[in-house]
Amino acid sequence: MITIQDVAHRAGVSAMTVSRVVNNQARVALATRQRVQQAIKDLGYVPNGLARGLLQGRSRTIALVVSDISNPFFTLIARGVEDVAQRCGYAVILGNSDETVEKERQYINVMLENRVDGLLIAPAGRGSRKVLDSLKQSGTKFVLIDRHVEGIMADLVEGDNVAGARQLTAHLLSLGHQRIALVNGSLEVSTARDRLLGYQEALQAVGIQPDLVRIVGNSYKRESGRGAARELLLLPDEQRPTAIVATNNFLAVGVIEALRESSVRVPEDMAVVCFDDIELASALDPFLTVVVQPARTFGTLAAQFLIDRLRGEEDIAPRRVILPPELSVRASCGARLRRPPHG
């Protein structure tokens, strides 16, 4: 491994001078600078970030902890984060909590060991409060993405989940549906609670009892959506819903898989709507009616907030940004005749 000493020796200067050249500081004679740069090139010197980080107390690295990067929603967030981080000279370390507080805790710990300068977290649940509290206490900067946690005051970028769920439900109501079921993730997660609320509000506003709620234990997983839909199909005809609101894309896919299994047509026999778009799927076939959240913006904003803090905005009050979702009406709600999807 080539060190700054090696470069210094080759260029006939001290390590300090090399350091100054590397960091573009003034007070180095042009000739010296060029000699050093040549030596750096010759030897292929790459500064040791660990040593620098140790000394300066920062690593120019941030962490991103989400539940599952393979969910397109989080993928887009990651992409947004990455773009901003890169522009600002930060590297991004990734972690998947799989909606588990314990795995989340482990990851955060690893990241603290790696001395990330700050973290972006989509907390796995209310149980995340403990870790977040300890982060707070240790003065580690972090920003919450997509989900809040009761009692944790921190920068936050999330969607308006109540309004989104209200919109989805109201849209189904406007199409004449009366028995609308909700397939929801674990209420550990704030988005699930808020989406439940929006659903309830919309139904109560028109005097319907919101009792067709299925809350799956394993938050936001495809398999859970399948199970919930199967249950709903077992209901006697007069109780069976005519429409389903899935509170995220994974659940919706599971729901649709279960419906297909039982030869229930969408939207003819059952309308289905959900949160969060699946971008490529929609491009291929604009089928699923969803409320789209600006996921990439979640990422860029959150990263920006974090980096702002790292750059010294210590004591500004936490910022909370709530981005509005947008209803995208497509085929699966039955709002319009199903058109030939491809062509």
Place this chain on the structure above:
Amino acid sequence: MITIQDVAHRAGVSAMTVSRVVNNQARVALATRQRVQQAIKDLGYVPNGLARGLLQGRSRTIALVVSDISNPFFTLIARGVEDVAQRCGYAVILGNSDETVEKERQYINVMLENRVDGLLIAPAGRGSRKVLDSLKQSGTKFVLIDRHVEGIMADLVEGDNVAGARQLTAHLLSLGHQRIALVNGSLEVSTARDRLLGYQEALQAVGIQPDLVRIVGNSYKRESGRGAARELLLLPDEQRPTAIVATNNFLAVGVIEALRESSVRVPEDMAVVCFDDIELASALDPFLTVVVQPARTFGTLAAQFLIDRLRGEEDIAPRRVILPPELSVRASCGARLRRPPHG
């Protein structure tokens, strides 16, 4: 920041003893060990990975550089990498090259500064050779994922792109298509070259001139697919293809968007097939006929290879694993009647 010294002081021992406790080494009396553990807990001590890394010459971090994490193919790779890395105690730093050699070079450099122990790279093109050579020379371990580079001997996990393209093309031939176009990414990338080859082989085997090739400049982007398809549609009827092989999922989506624009039905008026599944889209509606690559396995295998090397298998000859793709026949090729997609 709490250091090992602070803990040592509180527990009434030397830093060395604390270090031994933290690293689970023997030769510490039980009573002492417990006292130290208590102190660690009390103070909330987290070992400083930078310091440790500096001393030991490794960071327990690996890098993953792909062209675009928002492509589901790479997302799955990332997920696979992450799983293995986590189990083996490594953190993963992510980078998107956007198919640009220059951006790739920058990322790799940042990662070298961060002293990653090794890298997983899906190289942006032939131009990546330079960086990879210098990695090689500096003794940095890396594994190529999904793409090889002429002249670079390194561990490699990729798909059988020639066979995959051959299968796709042969399948279209078996359905009676004679004029089959290829919409391909930049030949900078090995997958594009191999897929072109497979396409040519399949056509030449039945005596058809493979001349309906569109190679887009901007490798594997949706917009490029759209442009290429538009061009194909401008051809006079007797030259216009009746089927299109897109060499990746993004291109296929673009192609289909362009076809829809012009009210060309898929598969009735134009068959479309491509490389790489879009998992959620297929679950929602098994529409696109594709050859599926085991992307997640790409990730787990490559990560495993890298970590094996890091653990000391210095001088084993580079391993090259070529995983077979699997043809998944669905609607877009017209192989079977279009069935009602949802229900």
Place this chain on the structure above:
DNA sequence: AAACTCTGCGTTATCGTTAACACTTTAGTC
């Protein structure tokens, strides 16, 4: 009881970089 072994701990030096300070030399001022 002398010689050895093993346990349980501490000391010292080091990883690569840079902040803070110190030292020359040259240029500029009166």
Place this chain on the structure above:
DNA sequence: GACTAAAGTGTTAACGATAACGCAGAGTTT
């Protein structure tokens, strides 16, 4: 020409952890 200022460079000491070695005391062997 003495004095100050600035430019250009070097020295020293730290950042936090641990490898290598050292050393006291208890236990074991001969």
